[in-house]
Amino acid sequence: xxxxxxxxxxxxxxxxxxxxxxxxxxxxxxxxxxxxxxxxxxxxxxxxxxxxxxxxxxxxxxxxxxxxxxxxxxxxxxxxxxxxxxxxxxxxxxxxxxxxxxxxxxxxxxxxxxxxxxxxxxxxxxxxxxxxxxxxxxxxxxxxxxxxxxxxxxxxxxxxxxxxxxxxxxxxxxxxxxxxxxxxxxxxxxxxxxxxxxxxxxxxxxxxxxxxxxxxxxxxxxxxxxxx
Amino acid sequence: xxxxxxxxxxxxxxxxxxxxxxxxxxxxxxxxxxxxxxxxxxxxxxxxxxxxxxxxxxxxxxxxxxxxxxxxxxxxxxxxxxxxxxxxxxxxxxxxxxxxxxxxxxxxxxxxxxxxxxxxxxxxxxxxxxxxxxxxxxxxxxxxxxxxxxxxxxxxxxxxxxxxxxxxxxxxxxxxxxxxxxxxxxxxxxxxxxxxxxxxxxxxxxxxxxxxxxxxxxxxxxxxxxxxxxxxxxxxxxxxxxxxxxxxxxxxxxxxxxxxxxxxxxxxxxxxxxxxxxxxxxxxxxxxxxxxxxxxxxxxxxxxxxxxxxxxxxxxxxxxxxxxxxxxxxxxxxxxxxxxxxxxxxxxxxxxxxxxxxxxxxxxxxxxxxxxxxxxxxxxxxxxxxxxxxxxxxxxxxxxxxxxxxxxxxxxxxxxxxxxxxxxxxxxxxxxxxxxxxxxxxxxxxxxxxxxxxxxxxxxxxxxxxxxxxxxxxxxxxxxxxxxxxxxxxxxxxxxxxxxxxxxxxxxxxxxxxxxxxxxxxxxxxxxxxxxxxxxxxxxx
Numbered sequence: 001x002x003x004x005x006x007x008x009x010x011x012x013x014x015x016x017x018x019x020x021x022x023x024x025x026x027x028x029x030x031x032x033x034x035x036x037x038x039x040x041x042x043x044x045x046x047x048x049x050x051x052x053x054x055x056x057x058x059x060x061x062x063x064x065x066x067x068x069x070x071x072x073x074x075x076x077x078x079x080x081x082x083x084x085x086x087x088x089x090x091x092x093x094x095x096x097x098x099x100x101x102x103x104x105x106x107x108x109x110x111x112x113x114x115x116x117x118x119x120x121x122x123x124x125x126x127x128x129x130x131x132x133x134x135x136x137x138x139x140x141x142x143x144x145x146x147x148x149x150x151x152x153x154x155x156x157x158x159x160x161x162x163x164x165x166x167x168x169x170x171x172x173x174x175x176x177x178x179x180x181x182x183x184x185x186x187x188x189x190x191x192x193x194x195x196x197x198x199x200x201x202x203x204x205x206x207x208x209x210x211x212x213x214x215x216x217x218x219x220x221x222x223x224x225x226x227x228x
Numbered sequence: 229x230x231x232x233x234x235x236x237x238x239x240x241x242x243x244x245x246x247x248x249x250x251x252x253x254x255x256x257x258x259x260x261x262x263x264x265x266x267x268x269x270x271x272x273x274x275x276x277x278x279x280x281x282x283x284x285x286x287x288x289x290x291x292x293x294x295x296x297x298x299x300x301x302x303x304x305x306x307x308x309x310x311x312x313x314x315x316x317x318x319x320x321x322x323x324x325x326x327x328x329x330x331x332x333x334x335x336x337x338x339x340x341x342x343x344x345x346x347x348x349x350x351x352x353x354x355x356x357x358x359x360x361x362x363x364x365x366x367x368x369x370x371x372x373x374x375x376x377x378x379x380x381x382x383x384x385x386x387x388x389x390x391x392x393x394x395x396x397x398x399x400x401x402x403x404x405x406x407x408x409x410x411x412x413x414x415x416x417x418x419x420x421x422x423x424x425x426x427x428x429x430x431x432x433x434x435x436x437x438x439x440x441x442x443x444x445x446x447x448x449x450x451x452x453x454x455x456x457x458x459x460x461x462x463x464x465x466x467x468x469x470x471x472x473x474x475x476x477x478x479x480x481x482x483x484x485x486x487x488x489x490x491x492x493x494x495x496x497x498x499x500x501x502x503x504x505x506x507x508x509x510x511x512x513x514x515x516x517x518x519x520x521x522x523x524x525x526x527x528x529x530x531x532x533x534x535x536x537x538x539x540x541x542x543x544x545x546x547x548x549x550x551x552x553x554x555x556x557x558x559x560x561x562x563x564x565x566x567x568x569x570x571x572x573x574x575x576x577x578x579x580x581x582x583x584x585x586x587x588x589x590x591x592x593x594x595x596x597x598x599x600x601x602x603x604x605x606x607x608x609x610x611x612x613x614x615x616x617x618x619x620x621x622x623x624x625x626x627x628x629x630x631x632x633x634x635x636x637x638x639x640x641x642x643x644x645x646x647x648x649x650x651x652x653x654x655x656x657x658x659x660x661x662x663x664x665x666x667x668x669x670x671x672x673x674x675x676x677x678x679x680x681x682x683x684x685x686x687x688x689x690x691x692x693x694x695x696x697x698x699x700x701x702x703x704x705x706x707x708x709x710x711x712x713x714x715x716x717x718x719x720x721x722x723x724x725x726x727x728x729x730x731x732x733x734x735x736x737x738x739x740x741x742x743x744x745x746x747x748x749x750x751x752x753x754x755x756x757x758x759x760x761x762x763x764x765x766x767x768x769x
Binding site: 021023024025028031032034035036037038039041042043044045046047048050070072089091092093094126127146150151153154173176177178179180181184185186187188189190191192193194197202203205206207208209210214217218220221222224225226227228 | 229263264355356358359363364371372373374375376378379380381383384385387388392396397400403404405407408410411414415416417418419420422424425426427428432436437438439444445447450451454455458459461462464472494495525527528562563564567568643644647648651761763764765766767768769
């Protein structure tokens with residue numbers, strides 16, 4: 001047993017006690033305890049949403065949530081991961097949508113069931129105002145929903161806690177796609193450059209570089225000026 | 229945890245020099261950029277690629293005699309994961325036109341384009357769809373679309389950054405197709421940073437001479453990945469995705485053409501045989517091999533499986549001796565060790581300073597040069613800062629951004645990073661970050677041509693698994709670009725190829741032959757590969 005070593009604290013992984021170093025994240029503590037992840041582990045840096053975890057502390061009824069890779073363990077915590085959540089995702093052809101306000105409600109009618117309980121926002125490890133963006137989507141304010149949901153990592157904790165069974169992160173994703181595609185202006189420089197390239201305007205310049213000797217290229221590279 | 233008192237004391241030294249450093253920036257002055265001779269010297273002396281004993285010659289295969297990192301040689305000089313005699317090649321589980329191995333950015337882009345070319349597509353991925361380094365890419369994607377920029381300048385920047393070893397045809401494709409790639413993403417609804425007129429906000433990246441870095445906050449890769457994944461899901465009748473099922477071997481036909489793969493269900497262990505007319509490897513890189521024990525910014529699944537599969541099938545590798553160490557990996561707090569701090573932080577004005585608050589390198593040198601300078605400062609000049617757990621690093625002075633661009637700018641420019649540090653009680657708009665180089669990118673990989681074809685017929689490779697696009701050192705913003713340009717190219721060319729592919733009997737003879745080569749070379753080992761997942765069980769990973 002490792003439990004006689006100094007600096008170790010007990011945690012309960014799915015009800016079973018393990019003693020692990022106090023400074024570890026939940027993810028590293030699970031590994032230290034001997035687990036090798038298949039599910040429940042991804043980028044290990046808080047952006048992929050693979051490692052949603054629920055835990056409870058003794059003497060409290062409260063269920064807490066967090067990302068295993070970002071949450072430092074707490075003595076005597078009882079924890080388990082949510083390896084998969086059977087969430088609903090609407091299927092759509094984005095080319096056939098228009099960015100009209102009612103499209104969100106048509107694809108995700110369940111957002112009308114939102115109780116404004118704010119449980120989703122409290123469950124969000126990114127501290128996003130999940131309820132606010134669902135309400136914005138419901139009002140047809142796609143821009144607001146897109147911006148408020150931008151930092152979503154799609155871990156699914158909001159959906160797992162929602163009494164109205166809304167899948168917030170998929171609603172946010174739809175709003176961002178519609179906002180970006182239909183409600184912001186197209187980048188003109190970009191479109192123009194794509195056209196010029198298609199017309200072959202840059203072929204000669206690039207081909208000259210392809211055929212150039214390394215010595216000449218080195219010289220050209222050294223002499224180039226950076227425009228800040 | 230927040231900075232302990234001794235580090236807080238040291239931060240005062242950074243603050244003490246900040247004002248004069250900022251005035252210097254205002255005057256348009258900066259720390260001298262190294263010339264070609266200076267760069268060469270610092271690389272050879274300090275870059276981890278040049279450490280004695282960290283590499284060895286490959287004893288078998290197409291690259292016999294080539295020097296690769298020991299960890300890569302170990303993987304390539306290994307036995308198959310399962311006894312191939314147990315695989316019944318008559319019993320086909322999936323029959324498709326195009327099989328894509330890997331569900332990251334390159335694989336997803338390839339799937340969409342292959343599908344648009346009218347063929348059936350199967351994505352097999354080791355973890356979840358979207359579990360990939362793409363998701364973690366922060367800073368941006370390059371494309372020469374501004375009036376003062378051109379594809380030729382993008383070409384030249386990329387080539388210089390890659391030490392002039394990039395494959396000319398591959399960078400030609402990369403630079404000329406970059407605007408089209410970004411336009412495609414814009415059309416899919418990726419939320420790029422734009423001004424009110426729709427003009428893309430672009431920044432300089434290290435080693436680029438024009439502002440051509442397009443971003444979506446500091447979650448550019450995540451925004452691209454979740455959009456591509458959503459689009460793949462919307463086409464579920466024509467693109468099938470099998471998760472938690474890595475490929476463990478490629479299958480060829482009796483004529484040596486690639487004809488499918490053997491997958492293994494990670495949860496049940498079941499083997500699944502996929503027959504395909506063309507196969508795309510989009511398995512990503514090798515960060516989780518932890519070369520020389522370095523921490524890594526990479527995803528849990530970055531174990532170079534595709535390299536092993538392709539090498540056994542007869543592909544050659546390029547530039548596997550050149551690894552990218554990102555100059556700014558987090559070393560404090562301990563929970564964030566190895567995490568990437570995007571180059572956009574330096575692009576936005578943060579400088580790198582030593583324990584005395586002094587600058588020692590131009591903040592936007594190419595990554596290998598910047599990394600080497602940091603290693604020199606810490607190991608040779610002894611001007612590094614030591615963390616409570618004994619890690620050594622330098623300061624990345626992020627509060628400079630807050631001061632020059634106004635209050636709240638760190639939070640709005642780097643929302644994800646701001647949050648990641650605030651969780652541990654560190655406000656990076658007020659306190660600098662501690663950083664050290666971390667293993668970031670596999671510069672080399674499987675040899676491909678401009679159609680993303682490998683040397684094995686009907687086998688395509690795209691993204692980090694391929695080699696040649698970036699030469700010996702990749703520039704920021706060129707990997708998100710690489711996965712889109714070559715992902716799309718692989719998808720299109722694999723689809724075309726699959727339409728006229730006459731397929732012979734399925735075969736695993738190449739694995740038998742590889743085993744024989746190991747025997748003949750006298751390699752006695754019980755190592756098996758691909759690795760599939762790193763093993764941190766019982767350790768602190």
